[in-house]
Amino acid sequence: MAIDVDTNERTAAPAAALSFDNISMVFPDGTHALEDVSFSCVPGTFTTVVGPSGCGKSTLLKIASGLLEESAGSVQVERDRVGYVFQDATLLPWRNVLRNVELLAELNGVSKAERKEKAMTAIETVGLAGFEGHHPKRLSGGMKMRVSLARALVRDPSVFLFDEPFGALDEITRERLNDEVQQLFADKAFAGLFITHSISEAVYMSTQVLVMSARPGRIIDRFDIPFAYPRTPDLRFTPEFAKLSGDISRSLRGGHS
Amino acid sequence: MTLTESAPDDTTIVSSSTSTIVDDTSTSDTSTRKGSGVGRFVGSLGPPAITFAAIIGLWYAITYLLLEERRRFLLPPPHEVFDTGIYSFGSGEWGNNLGDSIQGTLLTGRAALVGLIIACIIGFTVAIMMSQSKYVERALYPYAVVIQVIPILALVPLIGFWWGFNFRSRVIACVLIALFPIIANTLFGLKSTEQGHHDLFTLAGASRWTRLTKLQLPAALPAIFTGLRIAAGGSVIGAIVGDFFFRRGEPGIGRLLDNYAKDLQTADLFVAVILSSILGIVFFVVIGFIANRLLRSWHESEGTAT
Ligand SMILES: Nc1ncnc2c1ncn2[C@@H]1O[C@H](COP(=O)(O)OP(=O)(O)OP(=O)(O)O)[C@@H](O)[C@H]1O
Numbered sequence: 197m198a199i200d201v202d203t204n205e206r207t208a209a210p211a212a213a214l215s216f217d218n219i220s221m222v223f224p225d226g227t228h229a230l231e232d233v234s235f236s237c238v239p240g241t242f243t244t245v246v247g248p249s250g251c252g253k254s255t256l257l258k259i260a261s262g263l264l265e266e267s268a269g270s271v272q273v274e275r276d277r278v279g280y281v282f283q284d285a286t287l288l289p290w291r292n293v294l295r296n297v298e299l300l301a302e303l304n305g306v307s308k309a310e311r312k313e314k315a316m317t318a319i320e321t322v323g324l325a326g327f328e329g330h331h332p333k334r335l336s337g338g339m340k341m342r343v344s345l346a347r348a349l350v351r352d353p354s355v356f357l358f359d360e361p362f363g364a365l366d367e368i369t370r371e372r373l374n375d376e377v378q379q380l381f382a383d384k385a386f387a388g389l390f391i392t393h394s395i396s397e398a399v400y401m402s403t404q405v406l407v408m409s410a411r412p413g414r415i416i417d418r419f420d421i422p423f424a425y426p427r428t429p430d431l432r433f434t435p436e437f438a439k440l441s442g443d444i445s446r447s448l449r450g451g452h453s
Numbered sequence: 454m455t456l457t458e459s460a461p462d463d464t465t466i467v468s469s470s471t472s473t474i475v476d477d478t479s480t481s482d483t484s485t486r487k488g489s490g491v492g493r494f495v496g497s498l499g500p501p502a503i504t505f506a507a508i509i510g511l512w513y514a515i516t517y518l519l520l521e522e523r524r525r526f527l528l529p530p531p532h533e534v535f536d537t538g539i540y541s542f543g544s545g546e547w548g549n550n551l552g553d554s555i556q557g558t559l560l561t562g563r564a565a566l567v568g569l570i571i572a573c574i575i576g577f578t579v580a581i582m583m584s585q586s587k588y589v590e591r592a593l594y595p596y597a598v599v600i601q602v603i604p605i606l607a608l609v610p611l612i613g614f615w616w617g618f619n620f621r622s623r624v625i626a627c628v629l630i631a632l633f634p635i636i637a638n639t640l641f642g643l644k645s646t647e648q649g650h651h652d653l654f655t656l657a658g659a660s661r662w663t664r665l666t667k668l669q670l671p672a673a674l675p676a677i678f679t680g681l682r683i684a685a686g687g688s689v690i691g692a693i694v695g696d697f698f699f700r701r702g703e704p705g706i707g708r709l710l711d712n713y714a715k716d717l718q719t720a721d722l723f724v725a726v727i728l729s730s731i732l733g734i735v736f737f738v739v740i741g742f743i744a745n746r747l748l749r750s751w752h753e754s755e756g757t758a759t
Pocket residue numbers: 223224225227228229248249250251252253254255256411
């Protein structure tokens with residue numbers, strides 16, 4: 197299934213899987229992380245947030261998933277169908293790949309047979325079939341990230357949150373995983389909310405890119421990315437791609453000053 | 454785009470027409486197991502065997518080169534110790550006191566083991582309670598430290614006074630020595646779970662109990678075993694010290710050591726020392742073995758090589 201999303205044409209918008217309404221966040225110590233953030237993620241859209249370090253991007257995802265509670269505003273999301281991929285793979289080192297992927301289903305009380313079946317499917321989807329019995333110690337960084345993806349997939353997420361998931365990987369592995377996530381997105385049509393420091397990654401993956409200002413983070417710009425899926429690596433060398441990247445980069449620098 | 458110098462760690466072909474991501478991951482699957490069983494055995498026993506030979510050599514040197522003839526009873530040569538204390542090839546007889554010494558060692562070992570088990574039960578419980586509540590931790594931890602810093606000898610009269618000068622008091626001496634390392638290390642392990650892992654459990658709405666059993670306890674295992682190793686050594690020492698002071702009932706190896714020394718039975722004394730070392734080693738090795746079994750598949754501290 198290829199999705200040709202053009203977010204400019206919002207006719208009869210489908211119900212948002214995740215929506216932020218006037219979210220503000222002030223930490224108990226007075227750190228003002230987010231200010232009046234509003235946007236929503238519809239199934240079949242992939243939203244990427246870029247912004248200077250410390251502007252509150254991770255905070256936004258934590259609020260979306262319920263790990264943090266917003267100070268003001270409201271979030272609407274189906275909590276138990278949120279897939280969350282952290283910056284680190286955060287695998288439990290004493291569990292093998294299969295048992296790591298099963299974890300969330302196990303904690304939610306899914307029966308043994310059912311969760312194993314789900315986990316095996318997810319492991320296959322991320323291309324790790326045959327590695328079920330391996331412990332994280334024996335996996336490369338890219339493979340660990342895939343296990344982490346598979347673990348999130350088991351929840352059959354309607355919303356997929358990614359917090360700089362591939363920042364620690366080398367460029368080739370990163371681009372490969374970009375394509376895999378894109379593939380998953382095309383297949384499952386979840387609502388994606390992605391965070392990255394790489395503008396190129398943002399443009400390549402997304403249907404829209406939101407630019408955040410320095411702290412307190414506000415959404416200062418929004419770019420629709422019109423390219424059809426599936427996108428191929430060559431897209432990165434087209435003039436349209438370069439122009440969008442340039443615009444976003446300028447917007448980011450503007451937000452800094 | 455610049456091609457990076459780093460090679461990909463796993464090869465993936467993404468085909469956009471299929472619904473799954475095809476991956477011909479061919480990363481090496483072979484675990485590295487070096488050498489044959491026999492080779493490894495010799496390899497691991499070689500170095501300590503050399504040390505052993507050196508010690509025996511040094512022993513002979515001291516006996517024959519350093520000590521004058523009339524003072525040689527202080528350190529009889531190894532073969533004499535063996536002959537008198539363990540087995541005489543000349544007369545074909547076992548050492549007179551060997552049986553007693555072995556029995557004493559087993560009894561002391563039993564005190565140490567029972568003490569260690571009790572210390573584990575109390576220690577794990579207390580550490581888990583502390584990990585669940587800051588309040589409990591603040592209320593109990595100072596007293597755990599107190600138990601640790603009071604010299605066990607200072608408590609000997611009190612223990613004897615309350616529980617009698619028998620086997621039970623020897624066990625209590627073991628518990629007192631073994632308790633703190635278990636509490637401190639278990640608590641440290643339970644508290645050093647990664648925040649990312651906690652977040653994961655929070656996302657799944659895990660209960661406290663689930664978090665404890667499926668996250669904190671497994672994560673604490675390496676630290677728990679560090680504590681157990683220290684506690685096991687301490688428990689053996691506690692049992693031997695206990696033998697010295699709590700002399701009612703069957704004598705343990707500590708009491709026999711004391712007797713042999715008083716009666717100038719040097720050979721028997723040496724055998725007793727060796728037996729008590731073996732006791733300590735057995736405790737250490739058994740715990741090391743269990744740790745290796747439980748941790749080797751995932752923790753850095755327990756690789757394939759030991
Ligand atoms: N628990 C907390 N208590 C107080 N301040 C916090 C807390 N968590 C985050 N902050 C602060 O809130 C701000 C936003 O943090 P956040 O982690 O969301 O930034 P970020 O945009 O994800 O940064 P980066 O790109 O570096 O990951 C930072 O200044 C951070 O120091």
